[in-house]
Amino acid sequence: MLIGGACKRDGSQPAAPPASPKPSAQAVASGHAAPGLKTFTAEEFAVVSAACERLIPRDHDPGALDADVPVYIDRMLLTPEMQHVRRDFLAGTAQLDRRTRQMFGKGFREISDPERDQVLVALKNSPPKSIEAKYFELLMVLALEGFLGDPSYGGNRDRVGWALVGFGTSEPPPQYDGVRQLHAHGAR
Amino acid sequence: MALPPADVCIVGSGAGGAPMALQLGRAGLKVVVLEKGAHYQKEEFVHDEILNSRRNFFMPLPWDEPHLIRNGASGKYERSNAAWTANCVGGGTVHMSGYFYRLKPVDFRLRSTLGAVPNANLADWPISYQELAPFYDQAEEELGVSGRVVAHPFAEPRSKPYPLPPLQEHPISQEVDRACRKLGLHPLPTARGIISQAYRDRAACSYCALCGSYGCEIGAKSGTNSTLIPAALQTGNVEIRPRCMARSVEVDRQGRAKSVVYLDAQGIEQEQPAKVIVVSCTAVESARLLLNSTSSRFPRGLANDNGLVGRNLVFSSFGESRATFRIAKRKDTWPWLDDPAPFVQRSLQDYYLMPDDRHGFRKGGTLGFMWTHPNPIFAAIRIAGSGKDGIFGTELKDRLRAYRDSKILQFEIYGEFLPTAGTYLSVDGTTKDKYGIPVAAITVERHPTDLAMTKFLVERGEEVLAAMQPDKLERVGIAGETTILQHGTCRFGNDPATSVLDKDCRAHAVSNLYVVDGSFMPTSGGVPTTLTIVANSFRVANRFLAKLKRDG
Numbered sequence: 001m002l003i004g005g006a007c008k009r010d011g012s013q014p015a016a017p018p019a020s021p022k023p024s025a026q027a028v029a030s031g032h033a034a035p036g037l038k039t040f041t042a043e044e045f046a047v048v049s050a051a052c053e054r055l056i057p058r059d060h061d062p063g064a065l066d067a068d069v070p071v072y073i074d075r076m077l078l079t080p081e082m083q084h085v086r087r088d089f090l091a092g093t094a095q096l097d098r099r100t101r102q103m104f105g106k107g108f109r110e111i112s113d114p115e116r117d118q119v120l121v122a123l124k125n126s127p128p129k130s131i132e133a134k135y136f137e138l139l140m141v142l143a144l145e146g147f148l149g150d151p152s153y154g155g156n157r158d159r160v161g162w163a164l165v166g167f168g169t170s171e172p173p174p175q176y177d178g179v180r181q182l183h184a185h186g187a188r
Numbered sequence: 189m190a191l192p193p194a195d196v197c198i199v200g201s202g203a204g205g206a207p208m209a210l211q212l213g214r215a216g217l218k219v220v221v222l223e224k225g226a227h228y229q230k231e232e233f234v235h236d237e238i239l240n241s242r243r244n245f246f247m248p249l250p251w252d253e254p255h256l257i258r259n260g261a262s263g264k265y266e267r268s269n270a271a272w273t274a275n276c277v278g279g280g281t282v283h284m285s286g287y288f289y290r291l292k293p294v295d296f297r298l299r300s301t302l303g304a305v306p307n308a309n310l311a312d313w314p315i316s317y318q319e320l321a322p323f324y325d326q327a328e329e330e331l332g333v334s335g336r337v338v339a340h341p342f343a344e345p346r347s348k349p350y351p352l353p354p355l356q357e358h359p360i361s362q363e364v365d366r367a368c369r370k371l372g373l374h375p376l377p378t379a380r381g382i383i384s385q386a387y388r389d390r391a392a393c394s395y396c397a398l399c400g401s402y403g404c405e406i407g408a409k410s411g412t413n414s415t416l417i418p419a420a421l422q423t424g425n426v427e428i429r430p431r432c433m434a435r436s437v438e439v440d441r442q443g444r445a446k447s448v449v450y451l452d453a454q455g456i457e458q459e460q461p462a463k464v465i466v467v468s469c470t471a472v473e474s475a476r477l478l479l480n481s482t483s484s485r486f487p488r489g490l491a492n493d494n495g496l497v498g499r500n501l502v503f504s505s506f507g508e509s510r511a512t513f514r515i516a517k518r519k520d521t522w523p524w525l526d527d528p529a530p531f532v533q534r535s536l537q538d539y540y541l542m543p544d545d546r547h548g549f550r551k552g553g554t555l556g557f558m559w560t561h562p563n564p565i566f567a568a569i570r571i572a573g574s575g576k577d578g579i580f581g582t583e584l585k586d587r588l589r590a591y592r593d594s595k596i597l598q599f600e601i602y603g604e605f606l607p608t609a610g611t612y613l614s615v616d617g618t619t620k621d622k623y624g625i626p627v628a629a630i631t632v633e634r635h636p637t638d639l640a641m642t643k644f645l646v647e648r649g650e651e652v653l654a655a656m657q658p659d660k661l662e663r664v665g666i667a668g669e670t671t672i673l674q675h676g677t678c679r680f681g682n683d684p685a686t687s688v689l690d691k692d693c694r695a696h697a698v699s700n701l702y703v704v705d706g707s708f709m710p711t712s713g714g715v716p717t718t719l720t721i722v723a724n725s726f727r728v729a730n731r732f733l734a735k736l737k738r739d740g
Contacts, residue, residue, distance in 0.1 A: 055580045061589070081249055117581065125576050137574055144572065148564040150236045164585070166592035167564040169397040172234035181239050 072155030092135025202279020278413025335379025
C-alpha cells in the first residue's frame with residue numbers, strides 16, 4: 001500500500017503487503033472524530049497514542065508522543081489516497097483492544113507498559129497477512145512516517161525524529177503544507 | 189467529435205517521447221504530446237519523502253492503477269506498483285538517479301556473441317553500436333551529462349569527451365578505487381545525467397541530499413522535463429497536454445493508425461487525429477496500449493499480427509549488498525567519512541562479458557557503487573523489519589541511533605536479463621484501472637543463467653566492500669529485477685515474423701505507427717538504459733525526417 005523501493009523486486013524479500021482487493025468509497029465513515037481530531041474518537045486516539053509510544057518510546061531521546069506521531073496518523077488517514085487504509089486501521093485498532101482484553105481482561109490503556117509490549121509482540125508475530133500482523137505493520141509504518149516525515153504533516157515536532165537519525169537536508173519552504181499537497185494531488 | 193488533426197501525436201513525454209517531440213518540432217511539424225501525468229514545475233519538487241516517495245505524486249497506487257504481477261504462469265497475480273515509472277511530464281527521467289551509461293558493442297550482437305542459449309529468446313539488434321553512437325553524442329549534448337572518460341578493458345568507443353566535467357565525489361570514492369585495484373579490477377567514474385556546471389541556462393547541481401526518486405528543484409538533473417520538453421515547447425510547434433490518459437490508438441479501414449482516443453484532465457473522452465502516431469509510455473504501458481487497441485483489422489491488438497506485442501519482456505537483473513562504516517570508530521583513520529557529499533560515482537564493468545561460461549554465464553553487467561538512499565522513513569522501516577524478525581521499542585531506537593553514526597555504501601547490479609518465453613505482458617480484461625481501462629498483467633519467469641550471473645556479480649562486489657573492512661557487510665538480494673528498466677515488448681528487427689518494429693522503430697504492420705521507449709530493445713544490456721532510449725529516439729527522429737524528405 002505504501003510506496004518505497006517499489007522499483008525493485010527480489011524473490012528473497014518478503015512481498016509488500018497486498019492492497020485490499022476493493023477500495024470502497026463507503027469506507028470513510030465521518031462525523032465520529034473527537035473535537036480537535038480528524039479521524040479518531042478520543043478513545044481511539046488514546047489507544048493509538050499508547051501503542052505508538054511503545055513502538056518509539058521516550059528514553060534519553062524523544063519518543064513518539066514528543067514527536068506528535070498520533071496527531072500525524074489522525075491527519076494522514078484523512079487524505080484521499082489513504083481512504084481505504086483508514087478502514088483497515090480503525091478495524092485494527094479495535095482488534096488491538098479486543099486482543100488486550102483476551103490477554104489481560106482490561107483495555108490497552110489500562111495495562112502496564114510491559115503488558116502493552118506483550119500485546120504488541122503478539123500482534124507482530126501473528127501469521128503473516130493476518131489482520132493483526134497487517135495492523136502491526138501499518139501502525140509501525142505510520143508511526144515511522146509521523147516520526148520522520150516532513151513536520152508540516154503534524155508529526156516530527158521540532159524535527160526530533162530527524163535529529164535521532166541524523167537526517168538533514170534543505171527543507172520545503174516555511175509555508176509548505178504536505179497534507180494540502182496530497183489533497184491537491186489526490187483530488188485529480 | 190475529433191479534435192483538429194496534428195501531424196504527429198506522441199503518447200508519453202519521457203526518455204522516448206521527448207526527443208521525438210523536440211526533433212519533429214524543430215523540423216516544423218505540428219506535434220501534440222499526450223502525457224497521463226501532471227506537468228510539475230521545479231517549485232513543486234520539494235524534499236518531502238512522504239509526498240515524493242510514499243504516495244502517488246509520481247507513481248500510481250496499486251488500488252487505483254495496479255500492475256498485476258506473478259511469478260510464472262502458475263503463480264497468483266498480485267496488485268503492485270512495480271514496473272511504473274513517474275507519471276508526469278518527463279516520465280521516469282524526472283525521478284531517475286541519472287546513471288548515464290552507454291551500451292557496449294556486444295549488447296547489439298548478443299545472439300551472435302553467445303550463440304543459441306537454451307530457453308532464451310536471444311536476438312541481435314538490427315543496428316550496430318556504430319549506428320547509434322552519433323546519437324549517444326547528441327543525447328549527451330542535449331541533456332547535459334557530466335563525466336570523465338578513462339581507458340578501460342571494456343570501454344565502448346566514443347568520439348568525444350562528456351559535455352561537462354564530473355560531479356564532485358565523496359572521499360570514499362578513492363577508497364573504492366583502492367579496494368578495486370587491490371583486487372585487480374578497473375574502477376570507472378560513473379557518468380551522470382546531472383550538470384556539474386551551469387549549462388544552457390540551467391543551474392549546476394547544488395549537491396543536496398535527495399536526488400534519485402526526487403524531482404530536481406533547480407533543474408540540474410537532466411530529465412527531459414528540464415531539457416528537451418522546454419526546448420520542444422520553444423519551437424512553437426509542440427503542444428503538451430498533461431493529465432491525458434490514452435485509451436486506444438484507432439485505425440482506419442486500411443489499417444493505418446488514425447487517432448489516439450484519450451481521457452482528458454476532466455475525464456472527458458477526446459480523439460486526437462494525426463498523420464503519424466508515436467507511442468512511448470514505457471515498455472509495459474506501451475504494450476498495454478497496443479493490446480487494448482483492438483479493431484477488426486487487429487483483433488489481437490494493434491500491430492500484433494504475429495502475437496509478439498508484450499512478449500520478450502526484459503527488465504534488468506538486480507542484486508545488491510551493503511557495507512556499514514561506523515563514523516565514530518573511524519574518526520582517526522577516515523576523518524572525512526561523515527562528509528555529506530552525496531555522490532560516490534564508481535562502477536565496475538570487469539564482468540561485462542566473460543571469456544567462457546565456467547561460472548554458469550557469459551553476459552554479465554555493471555556494478556554501480558553509491559551511498560544508500562538517505563530517505564529516513566525508508567531506512568527506518570527497513571531497520572524495524574517485520575514479522576518475527578521485526579523490532580520495536582528501545583531496540584529500535586538503539587538501531588536508529590546506530591544508523592545516525594553510520595555511512596552505508598552499497599552496490600547495485602545492472603545485469604543482462606535474458607528474454608524467456610515465460611516473461612511477458614498481457615492485458616487482463618477483468619482488472620481495470622480507475623479510468624476503466626484493462627491493466628497490464630506481467631508474468632515473470634527468470635532464466636537460470638541470470639541468477640548464476642547476479643550471484644557471481646554480488647559475490648565479486650562483496651569482495652570489494654570486504655576489502656574496505658566495513659563494520660558490517662549485508663547482502664540485500666541476488667535474484668531480483670529492476671522493473672523501472674523495461675524493454676523488449678515490441679522488439680525491433682528486420683524480419684516481420686519475429687519482431688514488432690522495423691529497424692527504424694516503425695511497426696511492421698502499421699506504416700505510420702512508431703514505438704520509441706525501451707520496447708524496441710530485444711536485449712536489456714548490462715547498464716541502466718535511459719540514455720540509450722533517449723539516443724535511440726533521436727536516431728528514430730533522424731530516420732523519420734529523412735524518410736519524410738525522401739517521400740516528399
